[in-house]
Amino acid sequence: MATSSVSKGCFVFKPSAKKKKKTLSLESYFVQGCEDAESSEIRFRLCQELWDEIKTDTEVRTDVHVLLYLLDFTRKCSSTRQNSDWTSQMRASEIPTAALMLGVNVPDHDMTFQSLSDMLKQSVSPHVASVQAKECGALKHLMKKVLERLMDTVVVVDDEDEEENVETSPRVHRSMHCSLGILCDWYTARTKKSPTGTPGKKRSSQVRDEQQQPPVVIIFKDLEAFNPRVLQDFILICSQYIDRLPLTFIFGIATSPSTIQHMLPHSVSSLLCIELFQSLSCTQHLATVIDKLILASRIHFKLNGKVMQVLIGVFLYHDFSVRNFIKGLQLALLEHFHSQPLSVLCCKKKQALFNVTQLSKPNLDRIRQLPSFKRYVEKQEAQEQVNLMTDDSHLKEVCQQLIKDLHKYHKNYYPILRCLHTLTSSLPRYPLGKQIRELYLICLAKNVWENEDYQSAMKLVKMLAKGEMVSLLQKCVEILQLSKSKKMKNALVQLEELLAKFKQLDTATEMTPTVEASIPSPIKNLQKKTDLFQLQKTLLEMNESRRAKRLSPFENLRNEALEFIDNLVKSHLSPPESQPLYEVCYYSSSATVRRHLNATPRTSIQAALSNPYYYLQVHLLHEDGTVSNTAPDICIAYKLHLECGRLINLYDWLEAYSTVVSAAEGNDQDSENFGKVDEVKHARFIRAVSALEFLGFIKSTKQKTDHVARLTWGGC
Numbered sequence: 001m002a003t004s005s006v007s008k009g010c011f012v013f014k015p016s017a018k019k020k021k022k023t024l025s026l027e028s029y030f031v032q033g034c035e036d037a038e039s040s041e042i043r044f045r046l047c048q049e050l051w052d053e054i055k056t057d058t059e060v061r062t063d064v065h066v067l068l069y070l071l072d073f074t075r076k077c078s079s080t081r082q083n084s085d086w087t088s089q090m091r092a093s094e095i096p097t098a099a100l101m102l103g104v105n106v107p108d109h110d111m112t113f114q115s116l117s118d119m120l121k122q123s124v125s126p127h128v129a130s131v132q133a134k135e136c137g138a139l140k141h142l143m144k145k146v147l148e149r150l151m152d153t154v155v156v157v158d159d160e161d162e163e164e165n166v167e168t169s170p171r172v173h174r175s176m177h178c179s180l181g182i183l184c185d186w187y188t189a190r191t192k193k194s195p196t197g198t199p200g201k202k203r204s205s206q207v208r209d210e211q212q213q214p215p216v217v218i219i220f221k222d223l224e225a226f227n228p229r230v231l232q233d234f235i236l237i238c239s240q241y242i243d244r245l246p247l248t249f250i251f252g253i254a255t256s257p258s259t260i261q262h263m264l265p266h267s268v269s270s271l272l273c274i275e276l277f278q279s280l281s282c283t284q285h286l287a288t289v290i291d292k293l294i295l296a297s298r299i300h301f302k303l304n305g306k307v308m309q310v311l312i313g314v315f316l317y318h319d320f321s322v323r324n325f326i327k328g329l330q331l332a333l334l335e336h337f338h339s340q341p342l343s344v345l346c347c348k349k350k351q352a353l354f355n356v357t358q359l360s361k362p363n364l365d366r367i368r369q370l371p372s373f374k375r376y377v378e379k380q381e382a383q384e385q386v387n388l389m390t391d392d393s394h395l396k397e398v399c400q401q402l403i404k405d406l407h408k409y410h411k412n413y414y415p416i417l418r419c420l421h422t423l424t425s426s427l428p429r430y431p432l433g434k435q436i437r438e439l440y441l442i443c444l445a446k447n448v449w450e451n452e453d454y455q456s457a458m459k460l461v462k463m464l465a466k467g468e469m470v471s472l473l474q475k476c477v478e479i480l481q482l483s484k485s486k487k488m489k490n491a492l493v494q495l496e497e498l499l500a501k502f503k504q505l506d507t508a509t510e511m512t513p514t515v516e517a518s519i520p521s522p523i524k525n526l527q528k529k530t531d532l533f534q535l536q537k538t539l540l541e542m543n544e545s546r547r548a549k550r551l552s553p554f555e556n557l558r559n560e561a562l563e564f565i566d567n568l569v570k571s572h573l574s575p576p577e578s579q580p581l582y583e584v585c586y587y588s589s590s591a592t593v594r595r596h597l598n599a600t601p602r603t604s605i606q607a608a609l610s611n612p613y614y615y616l617q618v619h620l621l622h623e624d625g626t627v628s629n630t631a632p633d634i635c636i637a638y639k640l641h642l643e644c645g646r647l648i649n650l651y652d653w654l655e656a657y658s659t660v661v662s663a664a665e666g667n668d669q670d671s672e673n674f675g676k677v678d679e680v681k682h683a684r685f686i687r688a689v690s691a692l693e694f695l696g697f698i699k700s701t702k703q704k705t706d707h708v709a710r711l712t713w714g715g716c
Contacts, residue, residue, distance in 0.1 A: 039344050039363070042355070046347050047337035050301055051330060057292045058326050066100075066279050067116050073098050073275060074124050074248050078215045094273040095235070095242060096215075097249040104254050105282040106222070107321035112279070113221050113252065125214035127187070133225035139233050143179070146218060151186055180237060184244045187216065215246045223251045228263040235264070239271045282320040283435070289322055290437050293329065295417065297410040300346050301333055304576065305444035306590035312437060314597050328597050336587040342366055345399075345584040349407045356399045364392050367399060367581070376402070376580040402580045409579055411485040412572040417443060419476040420569055424457045426472070431457040443573050449566065461562060466554055470502050473561060491568060498561050505554055605695060606712075609638040636660050637688040641698065647707045648698065650689075657685050 077096035102109050113130055120128045129149035136142035147155045191213050220226065238247055249272065253259055257276055260269060293299055294308075303311070311328045315321065337343045341363055344355045359367075367373055368389060377385050387394045421439050424432040431453040432439045439448075448454050464472070477499060480492040551559070576582045607614055612635050613621040620630045631639075640656050641648055658677045661684070689708075692698050701709040 039341060039360075042344050043337045043341075046344065047333060049347075050299070050333055053299070054293055054326065054330060054333070058289065064115075066277055067112075067119055069277055070098055070100065070116060070250070071119060071124055073277075074120065074215055074217060077248055077273075078125075078213070078246055093242065095238060095247050095249055095271060097251060097272040097274045099251045099253055099257055099260060099274055099276050101253050101257065101276065101278045103279065103282050103320070105285075105320040105322065106254055107319055108282070108285075108323045109221060109252060109254070111323060113219055116250070117219065120217055125217060127214060127216045128219070129217070130219040130221060132221050133227070136226065136230065138227075139230050142230055142234055143237075147183055150183065150216065180241045180245065183216075184241055187245055213246055215248045217248045217250060219250045219252065221252045223253050223263070224255060224259055226263070232264060232268045235268050235271055282315075282322060285322045286315060286325060287435060287437065289326065290440075293326075295414050295436065295440065297407075297414055300348070300352075300410075300585055301336065302410075302576065302586045303329070303332060304586045304588040304590075305441055307332055307587055307593055308437075308441060308444065310590045310594050310597070312441075318598075324597075328593060331596055332587045332593055335589065335592055339589075340584070340587075342370075342581075342584045345403060345581070349404065352403050352407075353400050356396050356403060359396065359399075361392065364395055367395065370581065370583050372577065372580045372582050399581065406579055406581060406585065408485065408487075409572075411483065412487055415479055415483045415485075415488050416568050416572040418479045419565065420448075420573070422475045422479065423461055423472050423565065426468075427457055427460045431460070444575060446575060447570075448573055449570050458562060458566065462558065464558070466502065466505070469558055469561070470499065473499050473502065476565075487572075494564060495561075498557070498564065501557055502554075502561075505557065602712075609635050610642075633657075633661075633684045633688040634691050637685065637692060638697065641692065641710065644710060646710055647701065647704060648710060650706050650708060653689075654682070654685050657681070657688075 073096070102112060117128050117130055127150055129146050131142060131145050131149075135145055144155050147153075220231075223231075238245075241247075251260065260274065264272075294303065311325055311332075314328065315325050318324075337346070344359075344363075345352045347355070368377075377388050380388065388398060417440060418436070420432070421436045424430075424439070425434055425436075432442060432448075432451075442448055442451060442453070461469075473495065477492065477495055480488050480495065483489070483492075576586055611621075612618075612631050618630075637653070637657055640653060640660070644653070654677060658681050661681055662676075689698070693700075693708075697712050698708045698710055701707055703709075
């Protein structure tokens with residue numbers, strides 16, 4: 001921008017607020033570097049549809065009942081103030097407070113409070129303000145945020161620059177003090193406004209608003225992080241205006257309800273009427289998300305066992321965040337459709353069958369190279385193998401049938417998985433896991449019926465009583481009723497017949513004496529003194545007597561039911577790797593997901609300093625194992641410091657740095673000034689050393705004043 005001035009000076013031009021940064025859209029990122037560019041648009045569209053479906057499913061909260069209880073709480077507290085009885089007046093002198101227990105999954109709290117705030121504004125009161133501890137370090141800051149978010153305006157504090165606020169927003173109350181008196185006047189003016197519109201239609205709502213004023217709700221998102229003194233002062237001030245302002249507090253607590261007692265003395269907590277609300281635990285929320293997104297046949301994108309273990313491991317051992325788990329799932333979704341050209345078949349059955357007919361020659365060759373398809377070809381006859389490997393039209397017909405079989409596999413897989421979990425989740429010591437995700441990981445790894453835990457679980461199920469067995473089978477019937485698969489409908493009919501037989505059994509039938517009562521027990525012979533031969537003979541007789549034992553009708557029927565369940569498991573719970581073309585739906589790159597989710601800052605920093613070409617992509621820097629003179633100053637200083645011991649002489653370090661930089665400048669090595677330290681090189685070296693100290697690679701030492709101590713050892 002051109003300027004004209006008589007005297008010299010420094011001119012500051014503020015950037016225009018209208019300019020928008022150009023961001024890389026998801027579609028352009030997806031298409032860039034995407035293998036098989038011809039199908040990239042179709043794959044992006046399929047990925048976007050699945051992304052939107054996942055987003056829609058996760059927006060519906062599983063703990064909505066807790067939020068509804070909170071809405072009822074705020075309504076009741078507001079109506080209590082209008083009653084004239086003595087008890088209500090005593091409670092009206094206290095501030096209604098809801099203590100919402102959310103758990104330690106802090107990253108998910110923002111989503112919870114956003115949903116709560118929207119529901120409050122829609123059905124209870126438009127006057128809702130949410131505050132966080134990081135923006136309320138002092139009382140005036142807390143008061144300022146509350147007033148701004150309730151009054152929808154900019155509040156000026158005494159020590160703030162009013163001119164700057166005037167430029168940013170035209171709606172500013174000049175010389176406004178952060179006091180609740182102003183909020184009371186504003187609230188009175190807002191509630192006394194007469195509604196506009198047809199008098200007849202608005203009369204009932206007007207009377208209702210006059211009888212019950214909407215409450216003013218203040219949400220403290222992270223109570224533990226607030227300064228206790230600031231919180232105490234704010235509550236004391238609010239208690240002075242409770243007769244003019246219908247306040248309601250909501251405390252978001254991550255740890256324990258005793259936090260309120262630790263932060264607030266009795267003189268302050270006695271001003272609050274506290275009621276406790278418990279949200280769902282993060283593990284319960286995760287179980288619901290897995291049931292919606294992963295154990296559902298309508299979501300055609302799947303994760304293999306290793307990727308599932310990575311995502312669940314990050315959840316259990318890092319942050320307990322369901323939100324981050326969903327982000328990891330979306331990351332795997334994007335990576336799968338970006339890197340797998342055959343993901344065009346990961347969609348609904350009709351669309352997938354159509355996409356098979358549109359496959360190009362390179363994609364057909366990719367199908368022939370899939371490990372699961374190679375195993376399928378090896379099982380076919382010789383002529384069929386030749387046709388599959390040479391005839392493209394025949395390959396498309398076979399792929400269509402394989403896609404149909406894959407969809408049927410998923411429709412039958414998840415109902416049987418839930419039935420097996422229903423039978424085994426209530427057993428002692430949980431041999432196959434208490435959560436369904438644990439059983440799912442076992443089934444993904446190998447044939448579950450070959451697992452020792454499965455066999456022990458079946459033995460424990462054989463010991464269940466009649467009432468427990470009937471109850472579990474009834475739950476399995478309810479699960480199979482939700483499935484529309486033909487095989488599941490047939491299994492439902494057989495299971496209902498077994499359940500009817502159980503109910504027809506008479507309790508007296510089970511108590512009838514069996515043949516074994518008339519058989520003399522060989523155990524009595526063990527009580528006598530006997531030799532080893534006699535002991536062996538007695539044990540063999542006991543074994544034969546057990547085999548000759550006649551089972552009761554209930555035991556026979558129970559064994560029949562378990563055999564039926566076992567056959568269903570063996571028929572439908574085989575691992576996904578056994579299905580041809582499973583690669584089109586299952587994402588298996590666990591290393592990629594782990595690299596994105598489990599960030600390693602030190603490794604990334606060391607990789608950037610030792611090999612800047614990895615990030616900068618400058619061909620002049622593509623020199624492995626040497627100190628490139630064209631690298632950034634911090635990279636040169638870092639590589640030189642790797643050649644030193646525990647203590648580094650700063651002067652020697654500077655001399656070596658100057659020599660490398662002089663070679664980069666193209667100076668003659670035979671000249672006298674080559675490698676000489678000047679002011680510019682000295683300043684650049686100091687800046688590089690300061691950056692390395694900030695990153696934690698070196699530190700100053702008292703042993704020698706002109707030395708620094710090295711802190712890291714080993715490569716990246």
